[in-house]
Amino acid sequence: MRLLFGGLLIYASYDKILDPTAFGKAVWNYKIFSRGISLGIATVLPWMELLSGLGIILGILFRGATLLSLLMMLAFTGGVISGLARGLDISCGCFSLDPNVGKIGWMKILENLGLVLAAAFLFFSNSAKFMLESRLKPTRSDPPSQATA
Amino acid sequence: MRQALRETVWLVLLSCAVGFTYTAATKKGLFAEKKDLPTVVPQMIDIAEAKRIFDSGEALFLDSRHEFDFNVGHIKDAINIPVDKFDQQRSKLAAIDQDHLIIVYCDGADCNSSFEMGGKLFTAGYRNVRIFFSGWQDWQSNSYPIEKEH
Numbered sequence: 001m002r003l004l005f006g007g008l009l010i011y012a013s014y015d016k017i018l019d020p021t022a023f024g025k026a027v028w029n030y031k032i033f034s035r036g037i038s039l040g041i042a043t044v045l046p047w048m049e050l051l052s053g054l055g056i057i058l059g060i061l062f063r064g065a066t067l068l069s070l071l072m073m074l075a076f077t078g079g080v081i082s083g084l085a086r087g088l089d090i091s092c093g094c095f096s097l098d099p100n101v102g103k104i105g106w107m108k109i110l111e112n113l114g115l116v117l118a119a120a121f122l123f124f125s126n127s128a129k130f131m132l133e134s135r136l137k138p139t140r141s142d143p144p145s146q147a148t149a
Numbered sequence: 150m151r152q153a154l155r156e157t158v159w160l161v162l163l164s165c166a167v168g169f170t171y172t173a174a175t176k177k178g179l180f181a182e183k184k185d186l187p188t189v190v191p192q193m194i195d196i197a198e199a200k201r202i203f204d205s206g207e208a209l210f211l212d213s214r215h216e217f218d219f220n221v222g223h224i225k226d227a228i229n230i231p232v233d234k235f236d237q238q239r240s241k242l243a244a245i246d247q248d249h250l251i252i253v254y255c256d257g258a259d260c261n262s263s264f265e266m267g268g269k270l271f272t273a274g275y276r277n278v279r280i281f282f283s284g285w286q287d288w289q290s291n292s293y294p295i296e297k298e299h
Contacts, residue, residue, distance in 0.1 A: 017171070020178030025215070035259065039179045043172050047164035055160065064156020071157075091217075123153070 002056050005118050009053030009069060012095050016046035026093030030083050048072065056122065063123070070119035077112040080104045191253070191267040191278040199252060199281040200293060208250040213266035214285070223285070224254065225294035232262040235269045247274045257286035 016023040024042035028035055048068060055065030076094065083090060083104045092104050094112075172178040194202070202208045203224070210227035212219050219229035230238045232255075245251070251270060255263040263280050270278045281288075289295060 020172055021181055024178060036179075043178050044161075044164050044168040047168040047171075048161060051160050051164055051167075061156040061160060063153035064158075064160050067153045068157045068160050 001118065002059075002122065005069070005115075005122060006053040006056035008115075009049045009056070013046040013049035013053065015095075016042065017050065020046070023093060026091060029088070029090040029093070030079055031086070031088065032079065032082065045072070066119060066123035070116065070123050073112060073116040073119050077109065077116055080108050080112055084109070191271065191280050193280045193282045194252070196281075196283055196287045196291060198279075199254075199288070200291075202250070202252060202279075203293070208252045208279075209245060210281075211251055211253045211266065211270075212285075213253055213255045213262040214260070218256070218285075220298035222289065222295050222297050224288055225296045227254075227296075230266070232266045232269070235266065239273060242273075242275070245275075248277050249275075250277045250279070251275055252279050252281050254281040254284040254288070257284040258282065260284065 020039070020042040023046065024035070024039040027033060027041050028038035033041065049072065052065040052069045052072070055061045056069065076092075080092060084106075088104065090104060092108050094108070169179075173180045203210070210224045212223045212227045212229045213232045214229070215231050216229060219227075219231075223229065228241055230241055253263045253266045253270065255261075255266075263282065263284065267278050267280050
């Protein structure tokens with residue numbers, strides 16, 4: 001699950017990192033933010049996806065990475081619902097910057113809700129398996145025995 | 150939960166630092182080099198003049214927006230050449246005489262691509278060009294004739 005979800009985030013970030021202008025246009029198409037703010041979001045958000053994805057796969061800053069991905073998924077889902085409610089005929093901009101691919105609709109909302117659930121599951125799971133951060137943390141030494149009086 | 154929030158903040162800050170550094174270094178996005186506006190700027194016309202010219206049928210209306218925006222809706226009978234694809238798609242003007250009146254528009258006041266397109270047309274030899282600056286938004290809000298591509 002971690003590999004899949006983290007891999008998906010990394011995949012989603014790739015095109016956006018290479019062409020932030022096109023991603024900024026995709027964000028602007030939702031008609032929520034100005035062009036400047038859309039470009040600012042396009043500058044930062046792909047790196048949030050990449051770093052979250054890496055954090056989830058490698059188990060570094062895992063709690064933060066899963067929380068951040070959960071917040072992003074909730075925001076994306078809200079954006080898609082908002083766009084659909086306003087009758088916008090636009091591309092989601094989720095995994096592709098092609099304006100003719102991934103149009104927003106009910107299927108896209110269901111897809112995003114699935115990702116929200118996956119992110120929530122990872123955030124609330126307590127598994128410590130294959131976590132780099134648990135390997136990097138110093139192990140606690142046994143408490144010293146009480147000194148005898 | 151506190152640890153999670155702290156780590157989230159670290160990730161966001163790191164993303165900001167890396168994102169801005171990367172786009173500044175590669176001159177992309179926010180730091181993309183602003184294309185110089187042409188030194189020769191075609192005359193601007195307002196919505197009333199654009200409509201008068203449209204009704205007379207004497208001009209070709211050229212939409213300089215992205216193909217997607219054009220397909221969503223455009224001025225009736227307008228052609229589309231996205232400003233960043235002028236060189237690849239200038240053949241659409243092959244049948245147009247260089248003295249033919251061309252009205253260029255884009256989204257509206259928030260869009261400069263019509264100016265840039267006007268400059269490119271001038272450079273390509275089309276000298277009878279006007280910029281309909283208030284563009285698509287103004288045309289649409291006046292309920293003037295439009296088309297949509299399917």
